Amino acid sequence: MNWITNYVRPTIGSLFSRREVPENLWTKCDNCGTMLFHRELDAAQRVCTNCGHHMTITPRARFEKFFDGGSFEEVDVPEPITDPLHFRDQKRYPDRMKAAQKKTGEHEAMLVAEGEICGLPIVAAAQDFSFMGGSMGMYVGNAIIAAAERAVALKRPLVLFSAAGGARMQEGILSLMQMPRTTVAVDMLLEAGLPYIVVLTHPTTGGVTASYAMLGDVQIAEPGALICFAGPRVIEQTIREKLPDGFQRAEYLLDHGMLDRVTERGKLKEEIANILSMLTGQELTAPAEPPPEAAPDAPVPAPPPEPPMPAAAEAPTATPAKPKK
C-alpha cells in the first residue's frame, strides 16, 4: 500500500523468521522421505539410516570420518587465473563463483588433504558437488595435479572421491583441457608405482568420467551413484526410447564390467585401507572405527510436522547439468 508495507514489513518479518526457525536440524531423505535428525545423519556420513540412500556429503565432512581421528592436513593448490574467458551468461562467472563460495564456505570445488587411514599414510582428494555442481575447471585440475605431486613426493597412494556434473562451461576450452591435464597427473602416480583409487560418488558425469575418474587402479562406487558420460536425458532425446531401470547407476555399471566394486560409504575406509595395505605391503596399525551409533546421551527431538524449507532447498537434486555428448 505504501512504503511501510512494501519495505519495512518484509524486512522486519525476515528478521523474526530467521531467528525463530533453526536451520538444518532435520533433513528429509530424498529417497524414502524419512525425517533424519542432523546429528544422526552426520554420524552416518549422510547415509539415510532408514533406507541406506547416500546423500551428497561435503569433502570436509567426508574427510573428518575418513582420516584417523578426523585429523588431516590440507594440501595447497596453486591458484589459477580467474575468469580467463571473461565469461558471462545470465550472470558473470565471478559472481557465480562468489555465490558458490558464500553458499558453501569453501574456496573451490575440490579439497586435497594428507593424513592416515587405519594408520596408513595417504593423500586424498574429494570433489564438492555443492560447489557449482563440483564442476571441473582449472582449479580442480590444479588440485588433482597437486594431489598427485604430493603423493609422489611423499610416496603415498592417492584416493580420489569424484562428484561432478562435468566440466565447468564458464572456463570454456580450458575446462576441457583438464581432461589431458588430470590424465597426466594419473600417469605421474602410475609411473611412481603408487596406487590410485577412485571412489565415484553421486553424481559423476561428463568430462570428469572421461578422464581421471575412470583411470583408477581400483574403481569403487557408492551405491546408487549416477555415473555416466552422457546423461540419461540426453540419451533419451537421442535414441527416443525409454532407458532401463537403474541405467547408469553404480550397480548397473558393476554389472557391465565398468567398476570393481560398489561399497557403502560407512565401509569405504576399512575397505580402501585393506586394499592399499595389500597393494603396498604396508601393515595397518589402527583399526577402522566401527560406524558410530547415534550418541545415546543426545535425546532426539520429535521431527517437525513440515520439513524445514532451507534443508529441502539445499538437498541436491538428482540430474546435474552436463557438458553434452
Add this chain to the structure above:
Amino acid sequence: MNNYLDFEKPLAEIEGKANELRAMARANEEMDIEKEVAGLDKKAADMLAKLYSELSPWRKCQVARHPDRPHCKDYIEALCTDYTPLAGDRNFADDHAIMGGLARMGGMPVVVMGHEKGHDTKSRIERNFGMARPEGYRKAVRLMDLADRFGLPVVTLVDTPGAFPGKGAEERGQSEAIARATQRCLRLGVPMVSVIIGEGGSGGAVGIATANKVLMLEHSIYSVISPEGCASILWKDADKTKEAADALRLTAQDLQQLGVIDKIVKEPLGGAHRDPAEAIRAVGQALEGQLKQLSGVGGDDLRANRRRKYLGLGAKGLAA
C-alpha cells in the same frame, strides 16, 4: 555453389543473378552481358571477402559444420598414398565414425586417423555423423599402439559433434574408452600432430587430439560443449546459441591466444567448402612442416613436451 548458409543469402542473390545472365547469354549469342556480369562478380567477391573476414563465433560454427566442407576421408585420399585402412577394436566392433590406418604422407609412413562424418544420407548414417562409440576410441588406442611400436608418427584429423550419447555406448564404457585414448596420446613416444578440420566436440575430440602440436583450420571450432547445449543449460533457452557461441570462445583465433592450439591453417576465401582442394593442400603443407620439425625429437622428449604443454595450459587468459 548450392549450399548457402543463412548469412550468405545476399551473396546467393547476387551470384544467382550473375548465373542467370550467363544462362541467358548462352541462349542468345547477341546479348552483351560481359560488363554486367563482371560487375556482379566483383560485387559478390567483395561481399564474400567481407563476410568471411568478420565471421562471428556462431557463423564460424555454421561454416565448421558446412556439409560441403572437406571431411577426414577427403583429406586422407588427397594427402596420402598407399592408404591401408585398419579396422576394429578386437573387442566388439569396428566403429566407422573413426577411420584410420597406415599410409604414406609425403612419402613418409604414418598412422593416420580421424572422425568421418559422411557426405550423404547413407554414409552419414554409416558413419554415425562422426559421433564415435567406445569401439572407435579403442580402435584409436590400437592404432596408436601400432605407431608407437614401429616408430611411426601419428596424424589425427578431428571433426566430431561429440562422442555418441547412446545406451550401448554408455554400457560399453564410453567415458573409460575416451580416458584411455587420451592417456594413450599422452604416452606416445612418437610425434603426434592433430588438425581440427571442422568441429572439435568436447571429450569426443580430446580423445584423439591430445597431441604435440594441435593445428586448427581458420574457421573450425573446438569447445567443451556445443553452443546449443550451453545455451540450454546456462541460459535455459535454446535460442541463445549465438550468445553461447560468443561466450565459449571456441574460435581458432581465441584458442591460439589461450595457447590451446599451436597454429592456424588459413582457409581459402569463403571457407574450406568453397575450395576443398586448396584447404586440403594447406593442411597437407602445414602437417608436413610440423612433422618435419618433430622428426628429430626423441621419444622421451616428445612425451615430456606433450606433458609440459598440457600442464602449462591455463597460464594465460584472454585480453578483456
